[in-house]
Amino acid sequence: MKMRSRLGARAAFLAISLAAVLPGSAQAHRAWFLPSETILSGEDAWITVDGAVSNDLFYPNHFPLGTDGVKVEKPDGSAGSIENAASGKIRSTFDLHLDQPGTWKIGNMRSGVFGRYKLNGEQKRLPRGAQASEIENLIPAGATDVEVRENLMRNEFFVTLGAPTDTVFTPSGKGLELVPVTHPNDLVANEEGVFRFLIDGKPAAGIELTAILGGGRYANQPVEVKATSDAKGEVRLAWPQPGMYWLEAETKDKNTSIPGATERGLGYVTTLEVMAP
Protein backbone atom coordinates (compact mmCIF):
# COMPACT_ATOMS: atom_id res chain seq x y z
CA MET A 1 0.00 0.00 0.00
CA LYS A 2 2.75 2.37 1.02
CA MET A 3 4.72 1.44 -2.04
CA ARG A 4 1.77 2.03 -4.27
CA SER A 5 0.99 5.52 -3.04
CA ARG A 6 4.62 6.47 -3.42
CA LEU A 7 4.53 5.31 -7.01
CA GLY A 8 1.33 7.23 -7.51
CA ALA A 9 2.98 10.39 -6.21
CA ARG A 10 5.91 9.83 -8.51
CA ALA A 11 3.64 9.45 -11.50
CA ALA A 12 1.84 12.65 -10.58
CA PHE A 13 5.16 14.43 -10.26
CA LEU A 14 6.16 13.23 -13.70
CA ALA A 15 2.90 14.38 -15.21
CA ILE A 16 3.26 17.85 -13.78
CA SER A 17 6.85 18.16 -14.88
CA LEU A 18 6.04 17.08 -18.40
CA ALA A 19 3.11 19.40 -18.60
CA ALA A 20 5.39 22.23 -17.66
CA VAL A 21 7.81 21.65 -20.47
CA LEU A 22 5.61 20.25 -23.18
CA PRO A 23 3.81 22.62 -25.44
CA GLY A 24 0.51 21.24 -26.60
CA SER A 25 0.03 19.39 -23.37
CA ALA A 26 -3.60 18.94 -22.50
CA GLN A 27 -2.94 19.88 -18.93
CA ALA A 28 -3.31 23.48 -17.98
CA HIS A 29 -0.32 23.75 -15.72
CA ARG A 30 1.49 26.93 -16.50
CA ALA A 31 5.15 27.64 -16.07
CA TRP A 32 5.78 31.23 -15.10
CA PHE A 33 8.36 33.71 -13.98
CA LEU A 34 7.09 36.71 -12.10
CA PRO A 35 9.53 39.64 -11.90
CA SER A 36 8.84 42.13 -9.12
CA GLU A 37 8.96 44.94 -11.68
CA THR A 38 10.19 45.41 -15.23
CA ILE A 39 10.57 49.19 -15.63
CA LEU A 40 13.18 50.76 -13.42
CA SER A 41 14.89 54.09 -12.92
CA GLY A 42 18.14 55.08 -11.29
CA GLU A 43 21.75 54.07 -11.90
CA ASP A 44 21.60 50.57 -10.49
CA ALA A 45 18.71 48.39 -9.34
CA TRP A 46 17.66 44.98 -8.11
CA ILE A 47 14.58 42.96 -8.89
CA THR A 48 13.42 39.71 -7.41
CA VAL A 49 11.77 36.97 -9.41
CA ASP A 50 9.46 34.10 -8.46
CA GLY A 51 9.05 31.01 -10.57
CA ALA A 52 6.52 28.22 -10.37
CA VAL A 53 4.37 25.79 -12.26
CA SER A 54 0.73 26.16 -11.34
CA ASN A 55 -2.72 26.57 -12.82
CA ASP A 56 -3.38 29.97 -11.35
CA LEU A 57 -1.41 33.08 -12.21
CA PHE A 58 0.56 34.04 -10.26
CA TYR A 59 -0.09 31.77 -7.26
CA PRO A 60 2.43 29.07 -6.63
CA ASN A 61 0.68 25.93 -5.48
CA HIS A 62 2.19 23.00 -7.34
CA PHE A 63 5.82 22.96 -8.19
CA PRO A 64 8.84 25.30 -8.29
CA LEU A 65 10.19 26.31 -11.70
CA GLY A 66 13.81 25.25 -12.04
CA THR A 67 16.38 28.05 -12.00
CA ASP A 68 19.39 26.01 -13.16
CA GLY A 69 18.99 26.80 -16.82
CA VAL A 70 18.12 30.47 -16.41
CA LYS A 71 20.31 32.66 -18.58
CA VAL A 72 20.73 36.41 -18.40
CA GLU A 73 21.58 38.59 -21.37
CA LYS A 74 22.69 42.12 -20.58
CA PRO A 75 21.87 45.12 -22.79
CA ASP A 76 25.41 45.06 -24.25
CA GLY A 77 24.96 41.42 -25.27
CA SER A 78 27.20 39.97 -22.57
CA ALA A 79 26.04 37.26 -20.19
CA GLY A 80 24.91 38.17 -16.69
CA SER A 81 23.89 35.92 -13.87
CA ILE A 82 21.08 35.46 -11.42
CA GLU A 83 21.77 35.71 -7.70
CA ASN A 84 20.40 34.18 -4.51
CA ALA A 85 18.62 31.40 -6.38
CA ALA A 86 16.64 29.14 -4.11
CA SER A 87 13.99 26.54 -4.63
CA GLY A 88 11.20 25.88 -2.18
CA LYS A 89 8.53 23.25 -2.15
CA ILE A 90 6.20 25.08 -4.50
CA ARG A 91 8.11 28.14 -5.67
CA SER A 92 11.62 29.08 -6.71
CA THR A 93 13.11 32.53 -6.45
CA PHE A 94 16.15 34.50 -7.55
CA ASP A 95 17.37 38.08 -7.67
CA LEU A 96 18.83 40.04 -10.52
CA HIS A 97 21.25 42.91 -10.14
CA LEU A 98 20.77 45.44 -12.94
CA ASP A 99 24.13 47.16 -13.17
CA GLN A 100 23.84 48.32 -16.76
CA PRO A 101 21.22 50.62 -18.32
CA GLY A 102 19.02 49.26 -21.08
CA THR A 103 16.91 46.16 -21.66
CA TRP A 104 17.83 42.80 -20.14
CA LYS A 105 16.56 39.35 -21.12
CA ILE A 106 16.17 36.66 -18.50
CA GLY A 107 14.91 33.15 -19.09
CA ASN A 108 15.57 29.73 -20.41
CA MET A 109 15.22 27.62 -23.49
CA ARG A 110 14.58 23.96 -22.97
CA SER A 111 14.99 21.45 -25.70
CA GLY A 112 14.07 17.88 -25.09
CA VAL A 113 12.71 14.69 -26.44
CA PHE A 114 9.44 13.15 -25.53
CA GLY A 115 8.87 9.65 -26.71
CA ARG A 116 7.06 6.41 -26.21
CA TYR A 117 7.18 2.95 -27.64
CA LYS A 118 5.82 -0.53 -27.07
CA LEU A 119 7.93 -3.41 -25.95
CA ASN A 120 6.42 -6.87 -25.63
CA GLY A 121 2.98 -5.28 -25.73
CA GLU A 122 3.79 -2.87 -22.90
CA GLN A 123 3.67 0.89 -23.30
CA LYS A 124 6.97 2.58 -22.32
CA ARG A 125 8.09 6.20 -22.07
CA LEU A 126 11.45 7.81 -22.55
CA PRO A 127 12.74 9.11 -19.23
CA ARG A 128 12.15 12.76 -18.41
CA GLY A 129 14.88 15.04 -19.63
CA ALA A 130 16.04 12.64 -22.32
CA GLN A 131 18.56 14.12 -24.73
CA ALA A 132 18.51 13.72 -28.47
CA SER A 133 21.91 12.04 -28.50
CA GLU A 134 20.69 9.28 -26.20
CA ILE A 135 17.71 8.25 -28.27
CA GLU A 136 19.26 5.26 -29.95
CA ASN A 137 20.32 3.79 -26.64
CA LEU A 138 17.07 4.61 -24.89
CA ILE A 139 14.85 2.77 -27.32
CA PRO A 140 15.62 -0.91 -27.07
CA ALA A 141 15.79 -3.32 -29.98
CA GLY A 142 12.43 -4.87 -30.69
CA ALA A 143 10.48 -1.76 -29.73
CA THR A 144 7.42 -1.06 -31.86
CA ASP A 145 5.06 1.90 -32.29
CA VAL A 146 7.89 4.33 -31.64
CA GLU A 147 6.78 7.96 -31.39
CA VAL A 148 9.36 10.63 -30.80
CA ARG A 149 8.55 14.28 -30.36
CA GLU A 150 11.11 17.03 -30.21
CA ASN A 151 10.37 20.02 -28.01
CA LEU A 152 11.75 23.54 -27.98
CA MET A 153 10.33 25.76 -25.29
CA ARG A 154 11.25 29.29 -24.26
CA ASN A 155 10.23 31.07 -21.11
CA GLU A 156 11.73 34.53 -20.82
CA PHE A 157 11.00 38.08 -19.73
CA PHE A 158 12.46 41.53 -20.18
CA VAL A 159 13.48 44.20 -17.73
CA THR A 160 14.61 47.74 -18.52
CA LEU A 161 16.74 50.06 -16.42
CA GLY A 162 16.40 53.60 -17.82
CA ALA A 163 15.74 53.85 -21.54
CA PRO A 164 14.76 50.69 -23.48
CA THR A 165 17.23 49.09 -25.91
CA ASP A 166 16.90 46.40 -28.60
CA THR A 167 20.04 44.27 -28.48
CA VAL A 168 18.50 41.33 -26.62
CA PHE A 169 15.80 40.90 -29.27
CA THR A 170 18.16 39.72 -31.98
CA PRO A 171 16.58 36.38 -32.95
CA SER A 172 18.64 33.25 -32.63
CA GLY A 173 16.79 31.68 -35.58
CA LYS A 174 15.94 28.63 -33.52
CA GLY A 175 12.43 27.67 -32.48
CA LEU A 176 9.61 30.05 -31.64
CA GLU A 177 10.76 33.57 -30.74
CA LEU A 178 9.22 36.93 -30.01
CA VAL A 179 10.46 40.10 -31.68
CA PRO A 180 8.85 43.25 -30.37
CA VAL A 181 7.11 45.83 -32.48
CA THR A 182 6.03 47.45 -29.23
CA HIS A 183 8.85 47.15 -26.72
CA PRO A 184 7.77 44.75 -23.93
CA ASN A 185 8.74 47.37 -21.34
CA ASP A 186 6.69 50.05 -23.07
CA LEU A 187 3.21 48.61 -22.68
CA VAL A 188 0.29 50.70 -21.45
CA ALA A 189 -3.30 49.64 -21.00
CA ASN A 190 -4.73 52.16 -23.46
CA GLU A 191 -2.47 51.20 -26.36
CA GLU A 192 -2.27 47.90 -28.21
CA GLY A 193 0.83 45.81 -27.78
CA VAL A 194 2.19 44.55 -31.09
CA PHE A 195 4.59 41.62 -31.31
CA ARG A 196 6.04 39.55 -34.10
CA PHE A 197 6.63 35.85 -33.76
CA LEU A 198 9.24 33.93 -35.70
CA ILE A 199 9.81 30.23 -36.21
CA ASP A 200 13.42 29.45 -37.00
CA GLY A 201 13.86 33.12 -37.87
CA LYS A 202 10.94 33.31 -40.33
CA PRO A 203 7.51 34.94 -39.75
CA ALA A 204 5.26 32.57 -37.82
CA ALA A 205 1.80 32.95 -39.38
CA GLY A 206 -1.31 31.57 -37.74
CA ILE A 207 0.16 31.17 -34.28
CA GLU A 208 -2.49 31.23 -31.58
CA LEU A 209 -1.60 32.88 -28.34
CA THR A 210 -3.21 33.72 -25.08
CA ALA A 211 -2.38 36.46 -22.60
CA ILE A 212 -3.81 36.01 -19.13
CA LEU A 213 -3.88 38.66 -16.42
CA GLY A 214 -2.54 37.63 -13.05
CA GLY A 215 -4.77 37.82 -10.01
CA GLY A 216 -7.49 35.58 -11.40
CA ARG A 217 -7.97 34.19 -7.93
CA TYR A 218 -9.94 37.34 -7.08
CA ALA A 219 -11.99 37.46 -10.26
CA ASN A 220 -14.98 35.34 -11.19
CA GLN A 221 -13.74 35.00 -14.74
CA PRO A 222 -10.10 35.04 -15.76
CA VAL A 223 -9.13 38.11 -17.79
CA GLU A 224 -7.77 36.73 -21.05
CA VAL A 225 -6.83 38.05 -24.47
CA LYS A 226 -6.53 35.71 -27.43
CA ALA A 227 -4.95 36.51 -30.76
CA THR A 228 -3.68 34.79 -33.90
CA SER A 229 -0.62 35.98 -35.78
CA ASP A 230 -1.07 37.32 -39.30
CA ALA A 231 1.02 36.54 -42.39
CA LYS A 232 3.86 38.68 -41.06
CA GLY A 233 3.78 36.78 -37.80
CA GLU A 234 2.34 39.81 -36.02
CA VAL A 235 -0.25 39.89 -33.28
CA ARG A 236 -2.00 42.89 -31.72
CA LEU A 237 -3.11 42.70 -28.14
CA ALA A 238 -5.53 45.17 -26.56
CA TRP A 239 -5.08 44.99 -22.80
CA PRO A 240 -8.31 44.92 -20.80
CA GLN A 241 -6.54 46.57 -17.85
CA PRO A 242 -3.07 47.19 -16.43
CA GLY A 243 -1.26 44.40 -14.65
CA MET A 244 1.15 41.51 -15.06
CA TYR A 245 0.17 39.24 -17.95
CA TRP A 246 1.36 35.75 -18.73
CA LEU A 247 1.57 35.21 -22.46
CA GLU A 248 1.84 31.84 -24.12
CA ALA A 249 2.14 30.82 -27.74
CA GLU A 250 2.51 27.27 -28.90
CA THR A 251 2.50 25.38 -32.12
CA LYS A 252 3.94 22.30 -33.77
CA ASP A 253 5.49 21.39 -37.06
CA LYS A 254 7.43 18.64 -38.74
CA ASN A 255 10.78 20.40 -38.95
CA THR A 256 12.50 18.09 -36.56
CA SER A 257 16.23 17.97 -36.07
CA ILE A 258 16.32 14.72 -34.14
CA PRO A 259 16.55 11.48 -36.10
CA GLY A 260 13.37 9.48 -35.78
CA ALA A 261 11.32 12.38 -34.43
CA THR A 262 8.03 12.80 -36.27
CA GLU A 263 6.91 16.04 -34.72
CA ARG A 264 8.36 19.21 -33.21
CA GLY A 265 6.54 21.08 -30.47
CA LEU A 266 7.35 24.77 -30.12
CA GLY A 267 6.44 26.94 -27.18
CA TYR A 268 6.99 30.50 -26.08
CA VAL A 269 6.09 32.01 -22.74
CA THR A 270 6.73 35.49 -21.43
CA THR A 271 5.53 37.69 -18.62
CA LEU A 272 4.52 41.23 -19.58
CA GLU A 273 3.93 44.21 -17.34
CA VAL A 274 1.24 46.53 -18.66
CA MET A 275 1.19 49.91 -16.96
CA ALA A 276 -1.67 52.27 -16.22
CA PRO A 277 -1.66 55.12 -18.75
Add this chain to the structure above:
Amino acid sequence: MRKTSLFALTGAATIASPAMADTITLDITIPRLSVAEYHRPYVAVWLEGDGGKVRTLSVWYDKDKRGGEGKKWLNEMRTWWRKAGRSASIDGVSGATRAPGPQKLSIPAAALRGLPAGNYQLVVEAAREVGGREVVKLPVSLGGKSASTARASGKTELGSVAATIKP
Protein backbone atom coordinates in the same frame (compact mmCIF):
# COMPACT_ATOMS: atom_id res chain seq x y z
CA MET B 1 9.92 52.22 -29.29
CA ARG B 2 9.41 55.85 -28.55
CA LYS B 3 12.52 57.91 -28.05
CA THR B 4 12.25 61.37 -26.66
CA SER B 5 14.65 63.77 -25.18
CA LEU B 6 14.69 67.09 -23.52
CA PHE B 7 15.65 68.77 -26.74
CA ALA B 8 13.80 66.56 -29.17
CA LEU B 9 11.96 69.47 -30.71
CA THR B 10 14.94 71.71 -31.30
CA GLY B 11 15.65 70.63 -34.84
CA ALA B 12 12.09 70.99 -36.06
CA ALA B 13 11.73 74.37 -34.44
CA THR B 14 14.51 76.09 -36.31
CA ILE B 15 12.52 75.59 -39.48
CA ALA B 16 9.00 75.95 -38.18
CA SER B 17 8.80 78.93 -35.94
CA PRO B 18 9.90 82.36 -34.95
CA ALA B 19 11.98 82.82 -31.84
CA MET B 20 9.73 82.53 -28.86
CA ALA B 21 10.10 84.49 -25.68
CA ASP B 22 7.22 83.00 -23.74
CA THR B 23 7.56 82.34 -20.08
CA ILE B 24 5.28 80.07 -18.06
CA THR B 25 4.34 80.63 -14.45
CA LEU B 26 2.78 77.65 -12.74
CA ASP B 27 0.78 77.66 -9.55
CA ILE B 28 0.51 74.12 -8.28
CA THR B 29 -1.27 73.32 -5.05
CA ILE B 30 -0.12 70.23 -3.26
CA PRO B 31 -2.97 69.05 -1.05
CA ARG B 32 -2.46 68.64 2.66
CA LEU B 33 -3.35 65.04 3.32
CA SER B 34 -4.17 63.59 6.66
CA VAL B 35 -2.51 60.20 6.35
CA ALA B 36 -0.50 58.09 8.74
CA GLU B 37 2.67 58.20 6.69
CA TYR B 38 3.14 61.28 4.55
CA HIS B 39 5.89 61.76 2.00
CA ARG B 40 6.11 64.78 -0.25
CA PRO B 41 5.12 63.83 -3.79
CA TYR B 42 7.48 63.51 -6.69
CA VAL B 43 6.23 65.87 -9.41
CA ALA B 44 7.00 66.11 -13.11
CA VAL B 45 5.87 68.92 -15.39
CA TRP B 46 6.14 68.62 -19.13
CA LEU B 47 4.80 69.87 -22.45
CA GLU B 48 3.37 67.50 -25.02
CA GLY B 49 3.17 68.66 -28.59
CA ASP B 50 1.79 67.06 -31.71
CA GLY B 51 3.04 63.60 -32.49
CA GLY B 52 3.73 62.82 -28.86
CA LYS B 53 6.83 64.99 -28.70
CA VAL B 54 7.64 65.91 -25.17
CA ARG B 55 9.75 68.44 -23.31
CA THR B 56 10.32 68.09 -19.61
CA LEU B 57 10.07 71.42 -17.77
CA SER B 58 10.54 70.46 -14.17
CA VAL B 59 11.07 67.39 -12.00
CA TRP B 60 10.82 67.46 -8.22
CA TYR B 61 12.34 64.48 -6.52
CA ASP B 62 14.41 63.46 -3.54
CA LYS B 63 17.56 64.94 -5.00
CA ASP B 64 19.77 64.91 -1.96
CA LYS B 65 19.52 61.25 -1.09
CA ARG B 66 22.94 59.71 -0.92
CA GLY B 67 24.24 57.98 -4.04
CA GLY B 68 21.38 59.23 -6.23
CA GLU B 69 18.99 56.89 -4.42
CA GLY B 70 16.09 59.24 -5.12
CA LYS B 71 16.30 58.45 -8.81
CA LYS B 72 15.15 54.94 -8.02
CA TRP B 73 11.62 56.28 -7.61
CA LEU B 74 11.48 58.51 -10.68
CA ASN B 75 9.64 55.75 -12.56
CA GLU B 76 6.75 56.11 -10.11
CA MET B 77 5.75 59.09 -12.23
CA ARG B 78 4.79 56.45 -14.74
CA THR B 79 3.39 58.55 -17.53
CA TRP B 80 6.27 61.01 -17.50
CA TRP B 81 8.81 58.21 -17.16
CA ARG B 82 7.51 56.48 -20.25
CA LYS B 83 7.05 59.57 -22.37
CA ALA B 84 10.16 61.48 -21.46
CA GLY B 85 11.88 60.59 -18.23
CA ARG B 86 13.81 57.48 -19.06
CA SER B 87 15.69 59.10 -21.93
CA ALA B 88 15.96 62.65 -20.64
CA SER B 89 18.78 64.30 -18.79
CA ILE B 90 16.99 65.97 -15.91
CA ASP B 91 19.96 67.70 -14.34
CA GLY B 92 19.02 71.12 -15.64
CA VAL B 93 15.35 70.94 -14.70
CA SER B 94 15.25 69.07 -11.43
CA GLY B 95 14.63 70.36 -7.96
CA ALA B 96 13.84 69.07 -4.50
CA THR B 97 10.38 67.87 -3.53
CA ARG B 98 8.07 70.55 -2.15
CA ALA B 99 5.79 70.77 0.86
CA PRO B 100 1.97 70.78 0.81
CA GLY B 101 0.38 74.13 0.03
CA PRO B 102 0.60 76.52 -2.90
CA GLN B 103 3.80 76.26 -4.88
CA LYS B 104 5.02 78.56 -7.59
CA LEU B 105 7.17 77.49 -10.48
CA SER B 106 8.63 79.77 -13.11
CA ILE B 107 9.67 78.36 -16.45
CA PRO B 108 12.01 80.80 -18.18
CA ALA B 109 11.93 81.44 -21.89
CA ALA B 110 15.22 79.57 -22.19
CA ALA B 111 13.51 76.34 -21.17
CA LEU B 112 11.08 76.70 -24.08
CA ARG B 113 13.73 77.58 -26.63
CA GLY B 114 13.19 75.96 -29.98
CA LEU B 115 9.58 74.95 -29.38
CA PRO B 116 7.38 75.85 -32.32
CA ALA B 117 4.40 78.08 -31.67
CA GLY B 118 1.15 76.23 -31.34
CA ASN B 119 -1.00 74.18 -29.03
CA TYR B 120 0.35 71.92 -26.33
CA GLN B 121 -0.79 69.94 -23.37
CA LEU B 122 0.93 71.04 -20.23
CA VAL B 123 0.97 68.00 -18.00
CA VAL B 124 1.61 67.77 -14.26
CA GLU B 125 2.05 64.33 -12.71
CA ALA B 126 2.42 63.70 -9.00
CA ALA B 127 3.30 60.40 -7.34
CA ARG B 128 3.59 59.95 -3.60
CA GLU B 129 5.39 57.20 -1.72
CA VAL B 130 2.81 54.95 -0.02
CA GLY B 131 0.23 57.13 -1.73
CA GLY B 132 -1.38 57.57 -5.10
CA ARG B 133 -0.57 59.04 -8.45
CA GLU B 134 -2.39 61.66 -10.45
CA VAL B 135 -2.01 63.36 -13.82
CA VAL B 136 -3.52 66.78 -14.57
CA LYS B 137 -3.52 68.19 -18.10
CA LEU B 138 -3.93 71.80 -19.20
CA PRO B 139 -4.31 72.88 -22.81
CA VAL B 140 -1.92 75.76 -23.47
CA SER B 141 -0.90 77.76 -26.47
CA LEU B 142 2.64 78.99 -27.05
CA GLY B 143 3.70 81.86 -29.27
CA GLY B 144 0.52 83.94 -28.83
CA LYS B 145 0.39 87.70 -28.71
CA SER B 146 -1.19 88.16 -25.31
CA ALA B 147 -0.93 86.51 -21.92
CA SER B 148 -3.24 83.62 -21.17
CA THR B 149 -3.99 81.37 -18.23
CA ALA B 150 -5.13 77.75 -18.24
CA ARG B 151 -6.54 76.07 -15.15
CA ALA B 152 -7.32 72.57 -14.07
CA SER B 153 -7.62 70.71 -10.84
CA GLY B 154 -6.69 67.33 -9.51
CA LYS B 155 -8.81 65.23 -7.16
CA THR B 156 -6.36 63.33 -5.03
CA GLU B 157 -2.62 63.96 -5.26
CA LEU B 158 -2.86 67.40 -6.87
CA GLY B 159 -4.99 70.44 -6.07
CA SER B 160 -5.54 73.36 -8.40
CA VAL B 161 -3.05 73.88 -11.19
CA ALA B 162 -2.84 77.13 -13.16
CA ALA B 163 -0.44 77.99 -15.94
CA THR B 164 0.04 81.57 -17.08
CA ILE B 165 1.82 82.05 -20.37
CA LYS B 166 3.31 85.46 -21.06
CA PRO B 167 4.73 86.40 -24.42
